Amino acid sequence: NAGVTQTPKFQxxxxxxxxxxxxxxxxxxxxxxxxRQDPGMGLRLIHxxxxxxxxxxxxxxxxxxxxxxxxxxFPLRLLSAAPSQTxxxxxxxxxxxxxxxxxxxxxxxxxxxxxx
Amino acid sequence: xxxxxxxxxxxxxxxRAANLPCNHSTISGNEYVYWYRQIHSQGPQYIIHGLKNNExxxxxxxxxxxxxxxxxxxxxxxxxxxxxxxYCIVRVAQGSRLTFGEGxxxxxxx
Numbered sequence: 001n002a003g004v005t006q007t008p009k010f011q012x013x014x015x016x017x018x019x020x021x022x023x024x025x026x027x028x029x030x031x032x033x034x035x036r037q038d039p040g041m042g043l044r045l046i047h048x049x050x051x052x053x054x055x056x057x058x059x060x061x062x063x064x065x066x067x068x069x070x071x072x073x074f075p076l077r078l079l080s081a082a083p084s085q086t087x088x089x090x091x092x093x094x095x096x097x098x099x100x101x102x103x104x105x106x107x108x109x110x111x112x113x114x115x116x
Numbered sequence: 117x118x119x120x121x122x123x124x125x126x127x128x129x130x131x132r133a134a135n136l137p138c139n140h141s142t143i144s145g146n147e148y149v150y151w152y153r154q155i156h157s158q159g160p161q162y163i164i165h166g167l168k169n170n171e172x173x174x175x176x177x178x179x180x181x182x183x184x185x186x187x188x189x190x191x192x193x194x195x196x197x198x199x200x201x202x203y204c205i206v207r208v209a210q211g212s213r214l215t216f217g218e219g220x221x222x223x224x225x226x
Contacts, residue, residue, distance in 0.1 A: 004159075026175060033213065042203065042216035043160065090159050092214075104150075105214060107159030 002026050004108035005029060006091050012114045013081040021076040021111050023091030031098045032074040033105070036060065036087040049074055050096065081115045088112050120204045125221040128198075134191040136220050138204030141185040146208055149180060151189045152199040154219070160203065163189065194224045 007022045020041035025032065035058075045058030049068040063085060065077040074093075080084060089112075094105040121139040128134040140149065150165040164171055164178045165188075171178045177190040191198055203219040 035216075042218050043214070044216070045213050048213060049188075088157075104162040104165070105160075107161070110157070110159055 004091055004093055004106050006089075006108040006111050008110045008111060009109070010114075012113075013078075014116055015082060019027075019078050019081065021078075021089055021091075021113075023074045023076065023108060024072050025074075025091075025093040025106070026072065027101070027106070029093035029095065029106075032068065032091065032093045033058070034064070034066065034074070034076045035090045035092065036085075037090060037110075038087050039112050043096060046076065053112060058075070061064065078113075081113075083115045086115045120206060120217055122202075122204050122217065122220045124218065125176060125223070127194070127223050127225060128194045130224050130226050131193055131197075134194040134198065134222055134224070136189040136191075136202050136204075137186065138189070140168065140204070140206045143184050143194045144207050144208075147206045148208075149178065149184075149187050150207060150214070151176070151178065151202045152206045152214075152216075153198075155197075155200040160216075163202075181184065194222075196224050196226065198222065199224045 004025045030051045034046040035043035037043045044060050046064050047066040049055045052068050052071050055066050068074055087108045090110050091108040092105045148165050150169050151163040152160040154160045164176050166178045180187045201219040201221050203216050
């Protein structure tokens, strides 16, 4: 298993540009989520999904869109990049079949985004 | 999800036990205690979780007080590779979001 993969690893954007951060998992996990981490801070939840066709907002959803057309993929779209979106983005997945409290979330390696 | 309080930083000598405390005085009966760690520039890594009883796995031990208002993560023989930020998180069951605080920066010194 590759686990959770993210592409690209690094990206530089100009203000106003749009782009899609890719996330894929091969563990057949129902639950997927996107976090951002600013320097010296903990992770903050952007959006999450409990299955194909179902998404919901986290703490900091503004400026981001998601969709979940397949179990494996959960792309994050930046509609019009702003310098405030400079951050490291982590994707995570977990199974909902692990019983109460039984599942753990697996994180990808991250995408480092710089918006100029 | 309940809020947690952790010291911002701790030091530990290599080979000694590292004991990382966490306060979660507002924890509810159906909330679990989870520990994750993040080694510099990498994605967070799951360590251990528990509800009421103490738990042990190949990475660490988790000691939860009887009133469940605090817990301690124990790394029995810390190595330099254990240097990381350690996050204590309380949450309800599967599918619920992980809320990360600022964690504890553990530095293991040679």
